[in-house]
Amino acid sequence: MAVALYGLLWALSTAHAELAPPVTLTAEEDHKRLLQLLGIEALRPGVDGRDPNAPNAANYDETKANPYPTLPDPLRTKDGRRVTTAAEWWQVRRPEIVEDFAREIYGRIPQNVPAVSWHVTSTTREKHGNVPVVTKQLRGRVDNSSYPLIDVDIELTLTTPAAAAKPVPVIMEFQFVFPPSFDAGFLEGLRRAAHQWQQQVLARGWGFALYTPVSVQPDDGAGLTRGIIGLVNKGQPRKLDDWGALRAWAWGASRAMDYLETDLHVDASRVGLAGHSRFGKAVLVAMADDPRFAIAYVSSSGAAGAKLHRRNFGELVENIASTYAYHWMAGNYLKYAGPLTWNDLPVDSHELIALAAPRPVFIGTGTVEKGDGWVDPKGMFMAAVAASPVYELLGKRGMGTDVFPPVGAALVEGELAYRQHAEGHTAAPNWPTFLEFAARHFGR
Ligand code: GCU
Numbered sequence: 001m002a003v004a005l006y007g008l009l010w011a012l013s014t015a016h017a018e019l020a021p022p023v024t025l026t027a028e029e030d031h032k033r034l035l036q037l038l039g040i041e042a043l044r045p046g047v048d049g050r051d052p053n054a055p056n057a058a059n060y061d062e063t064k065a066n067p068y069p070t071l072p073d074p075l076r077t078k079d080g081r082r083v084t085t086a087a088e089w090w091q092v093r094r095p096e097i098v099e100d101f102a103r104e105i106y107g108r109i110p111q112n113v114p115a116v117s118w119h120v121t122s123t124t125r126e127k128h129g130n131v132p133v134v135t136k137q138l139r140g141r142v143d144n145s146s147y148p149l150i151d152v153d154i155e156l157t158l159t160t161p162a163a164a165a166k167p168v169p170v171i172m173e174f175q176f177v178f179p180p181s182f183d184a185g186f187l188e189g190l191r192r193a194a195h196q197w198q199q200q201v202l203a204r205g206w207g208f209a210l211y212t213p214v215s216v217q218p219d220d221g222a223g224l225t226r227g228i229i230g231l232v233n234k235g236q237p238r239k240l241d242d243w244g245a246l247r248a249w250a251w252g253a254s255r256a257m258d259y260l261e262t263d264l265h266v267d268a269s270r271v272g273l274a275g276h277s278r279f280g281k282a283v284l285v286a287m288a289d290d291p292r293f294a295i296a297y298v299s300s301s302g303a304a305g306a307k308l309h310r311r312n313f314g315e316l317v318e319n320i321a322s323t324y325a326y327h328w329m330a331g332n333y334l335k336y337a338g339p340l341t342w343n344d345l346p347v348d349s350h351e352l353i354a355l356a357a358p359r360p361v362f363i364g365t366g367t368v369e370k371g372d373g374w375v376d377p378k379g380m381f382m383a384a385v386a387a388s389p390v391y392e393l394l395g396k397r398g399m400g401t402d403v404f405p406p407v408g409a410a411l412v413e414g415e416l417a418y419r420q421h422a423e424g425h426t427a428a429p430n431w432p433t434f435l436e437f438a439a440r441h442f443g444r
Helices: 002-018 027-038 086-106 184-203 221-225 227-232 245-260 278-289 331-337 349-354 368-375 377-393 428-442
Strands: 116-128 131-142 153-161 168-174 207-212 266-276 295-299 361-365 416-420
Touching (some): 027 331, 086 278, 086 331, 086 349, 086 377, 116 184, 116 245, 131 245, 153 168, 168 184, 168 245, 168 278, 168 428, 184 207, 184 428, 227 245, 266 278, 266 428, 278 349, 361 377, 361 428
Parallel strands (some): 168 207, 295 361
16 A cells, blocks of 8 residues: 555656756747747837837827727628628627627637645725725635646635625726835835725625735746646647737636635626726636626726737737737737738727627726827727717617717716726726716616
């Protein structure tokens, strides 16, 4: 018996020893590797969002913003047929769009992603402001028996009002984590802003969850052989249509939802998502991927989010395809930054928004003047307008207008909502408007 056990342990340890460790590449090396796979020498460079006098300064002139004004039609099939019924949308056209986004833009979720087991690591009764709450710290352990050299533990917290007599709606935020060495004033500002929206959520009798995307997948190119993407690939670099970080972050949110569905304090039919900037992009992907999410606040998501890829305003396809951001995307996306153009993309962001239909989506932004031009506020509005026919086909109201609203005006009557607040690159000022919108859809 002891000998057999010893033999088993030995076999296990040598199996482990034979596993190749994760490949180590810098973002630059991995980016170059993808270009080689694509047979591309070099990409067109991105624009400079910081220095308006740079030769490649980002464009903020609306008259130059629409070099490719004709968008792919979300309601025409690949073989040219007009989609006129909800059944054709669900059975024919939507799957075509899903496939294009998977292959060319965000990459595919692998077939064999391992299972996640959730553990409550602590439960605390505390006060959030003046509100008695219960906060659970949770950890979603990804089964790594296929490649034990990579650990993935999904970080999540759930806070619900202690006084709740029945399951409550929950807003789950994709949260940034900054190193403590970051500027103290900046961190304090973020902490205060987070406290405020959380108070607004609690004041409605709802709960909130905080999901940490980078616990699922690191936010850089060098990390692509680690995290969930690296685990599934056993530490090897990605294929051209493998998922990027945005899709992996969205996948993690779905696993968080698996947990929320089991928590008796949560009304799983009323779980909304919120994310800002890169996490606004990821929230849109999560809405497309998982119909269990009821509503979303997509804040300043910009390029590779709600902004049309075909727009020349602020951040461009070329920036997203460069070494600082390409890891968000599928390798295939790089080719649209050279030799192909934005106009060659088989889909555009209005169709990503449409994948959330008929569920409500609130698209928020700051203003160009206050420094949120990089995310192209108007390009995101145009995408929402162009997504509207899909909502209408499904019996809902989309934007309801194609007239760009003035700063501060909330277009919230339909299932697609839009508002530019009067500040810069922040989600904070739009929270009250989003929550009002959510309250209407959740039914108070
Ligand atoms: C950079 C990047 C954007 C991104 C933003 C953020 O500005 O260019 O695409 O949205 O970071 O996530 O804060």
